[in-house]
Amino acid sequence: MTTEALIATLAADAPTGPGLRLRLWRWLLPGLPVAGLAMIGALALSLGLRDGLWAVLASPVLGKALLPLAIAAAALLAALRLSRPLAPAPGSTLPALLALLVVALLAVTLAQTPPSGWLAAATGPSIPVCLLTIPLLALLPMAVLLAALRQGASLDPARTGRMAGLAAGGLAAAVYALHCPEDSPLFFVIWYGLGVVIAGEIGRRAGARALRW
Amino acid sequence: MTEPEQGAGVQGAGQSTGNSSGPHGTEQQWATLMRAANQGDAVAYAALLRALAPVLRSVIRARGADLGPETCEDILQDVLLAIHLKRHTWREDEPLRPWLNALARYKVVDAFRARGRRMTIPLEQFNDVLVAEDAVDPAQRRDVLTMIAALDARSADIVRAIGLEGATIRETGTRLEMTEGAVRVALHRALKRLARLRERMME
Numbered sequence: 001m002t003t004e005a006l007i008a009t010l011a012a013d014a015p016t017g018p019g020l021r022l023r024l025w026r027w028l029l030p031g032l033p034v035a036g037l038a039m040i041g042a043l044a045l046s047l048g049l050r051d052g053l054w055a056v057l058a059s060p061v062l063g064k065a066l067l068p069l070a071i072a073a074a075a076l077l078a079a080l081r082l083s084r085p086l087a088p089a090p091g092s093t094l095p096a097l098l099a100l101l102v103v104a105l106l107a108v109t110l111a112q113t114p115p116s117g118w119l120a121a122a123t124g125p126s127i128p129v130c131l132l133t134i135p136l137l138a139l140l141p142m143a144v145l146l147a148a149l150r151q152g153a154s155l156d157p158a159r160t161g162r163m164a165g166l167a168a169g170g171l172a173a174a175v176y177a178l179h180c181p182e183d184s185p186l187f188f189v190i191w192y193g194l195g196v197v198i199a200g201e202i203g204r205r206a207g208a209r210a211l212r213w
Numbered sequence: 214m215t216e217p218e219q220g221a222g223v224q225g226a227g228q229s230t231g232n233s234s235g236p237h238g239t240e241q242q243w244a245t246l247m248r249a250a251n252q253g254d255a256v257a258y259a260a261l262l263r264a265l266a267p268v269l270r271s272v273i274r275a276r277g278a279d280l281g282p283e284t285c286e287d288i289l290q291d292v293l294l295a296i297h298l299k300r301h302t303w304r305e306d307e308p309l310r311p312w313l314n315a316l317a318r319y320k321v322v323d324a325f326r327a328r329g330r331r332m333t334i335p336l337e338q339f340n341d342v343l344v345a346e347d348a349v350d351p352a353q354r355r356d357v358l359t360m361i362a363a364l365d366a367r368s369a370d371i372v373r374a375i376g377l378e379g380a381t382i383r384e385t386g387t388r389l390e391m392t393e394g395a396v397r398v399a400l401h402r403a404l405k406r407l408a409r410l411r412e413r414m415m416e
Contacts, residue, residue, distance in 0.1 A: 001290070001376060001377065003266055003270075003286060003289060003290055003293070004263075005376040005377050006290050006293060006294070006376060007259055007262040007263060007266065007293065008259065008375065008376055008379060009372055009375050009376035009400070009404070010258070010259075010262060010293065010294070010297045010404070011250075011255040011256070011258045011259035011262065012255055012375045012381075012382055012397075012400060013297070013397065013400050013401050013404055014250050014251075014253050014254060014255045014257075014258040015251070015252065015253035015397075016250075016251040016300055016301050017301060018301065019301050019304065020301050020302045020304075023301065083302075084302050084304075085299075085302055085303075085312055085315040085316060085319075086303070086304075086307050086308075086311060086312050086315065151301075152299075152302055153295075153299040153302045153316060153319075155315055155319050212323070213295060213298070213299060
C-alpha cells in the first residue's frame with residue numbers, strides 16, 4: 001500500500017467519534033462499581049467480612065478504608081491525565097498532602113502507644129493474607145482501568161500503568177478493610193501500603209504492555 | 214504548552230503556535246483542517262495528512278537513513294495510522310502541532326526500536342514472493358501482503374477498494390450490499406486491526 005493510498009483510506013474514515021473523556025468514562029462509570037461489588041463479593045465469600053462491621057464503619061476506624069480510597073482517587077486522576085498526550089503532568093500537591101496525612105497519622109499513633117507496644121501494634125498473624133489479598137483483589141479494578149486507559153495515548157505506558165495499579169490497589173485495600181481485624185494505623189499504613197505498592201508494580205508491568213499503541 | 218526539546222517530532226514546519234508559516238502549512242491551517250476532519254470532512258482530512266506526510270518523511274529519513282527508504286516509508290505509515298487511531302485524544306481547544314509532535318515522536322521512537330531488533334527478517338521473507346512485480350512500489354511489499362494475508366476477506370476488500378482503487382464509501386457500500394454506516398464501521402475496524410497487525414509483524 002502506498003502512503004497516498006493509506007491517506008485515502010484514512011480520509012474515508014474521517015469522523016472521530018466521541019472524545020477521549022467520554023471514551024474513558026464509558027468504561028469507568030459502569031466498570032468501577034462492578035469491580036467494587038465483585039471485590040466485596042469475593043472477599044465476603046472467601047475470607048468473610050469482619051464481625052460488627054457496621055459499628056466499625058461508624059467509628060474512626062473507618063479511616064482505614066478512607067485513606068486507601070483517597071490514594072486511589074489521586075492515582076486515578078494521575079492515570080487519566082497521563083493518558084492524554086498534551087495534558088499537564090500530574091501535580092504533586094495531592095500526593096504530598098496524602099503523604100503528610102499518613103506521616104501525621106503514624107506520628108500520632110506512635111506518640112499514643114508506648115514504645116514497648118509498637119511491634120505488637122505493627123504486626124499480626126494476618127500479614128501474609130493482607131499482602132496476598134490486596135494485590136489479588138486489585139486485579140479486578142486494574143483490568144477495568146487498563147481497558148479504559150487503552151482508549152488514550154499515553155506517552156509513558158509504564159508510568160500510566162503504575163498509576164492504574166496504585167488506584168486499583170487503593171480500592172482493593174479499602175475493600176480489604178471490611179475484613180481485616182487489625183485497627184492500628186501502625187499495622188494498616190505499613191501493610192496496606194505495601195499491598196498497594198505491589199499492586200502498583202503489577203500495574204506498571206501490565207501497563208507497559210497493555211498501554212502501548 | 215511545551216515544545217519537546219528533542220526527538221523526532223514534526224519539526225519541519227516552524228513554531229508551535231501562532232501564524233508562523235512553514236513549507237507545509239501553519240498551526241492554524243492544520244488545526245482548521247483537523248477540526249473539519251473531526252466533523253467527517255474527508256477532503257480536509259486528506260489534505261492535512263498530505264501536508265503532514267512529507268514533514269514526517271523527512272524527519273524519519275534523516276534519523277533512519279540506514280534503514281532504507283522502504284522501511285522509512287513503512288514507519289511513516291505507522292505514524293500516520295497511529296495519528297489517525299488516536300486523534301480523539303486531541304481536544305479542539307488545544308494547539309495541534311505539539312500534539313502531533315508528541316504522537317509522532319512516540320511512534321517513531323517505537324518504530325525504530327521495533328525495527329532495530331528484528332527488522333531484516335520479514336523483508337527477506339517477502340522478497341521471493343514479490344520479486345517479480347517490478348512495477349510495484351517497493352514500499353508496498355509488506356503491507357499488500359499483510360492485508361491480503363491477515364485481514365478477513367471483507368475488510369481486505371473494503372480497504373483495497375477505498376485505498377487502492379479510489380472508490381467512495383457509497384460505491385463500496387452499493388457493491389457489497391452494505392449500508393454506508395456499516396462500511397464506515399467495517400473500515401474503521403479494519404484500520405485498527407491493520408495497526409495491530411503491523412505492530413505484530415515487527416515483533
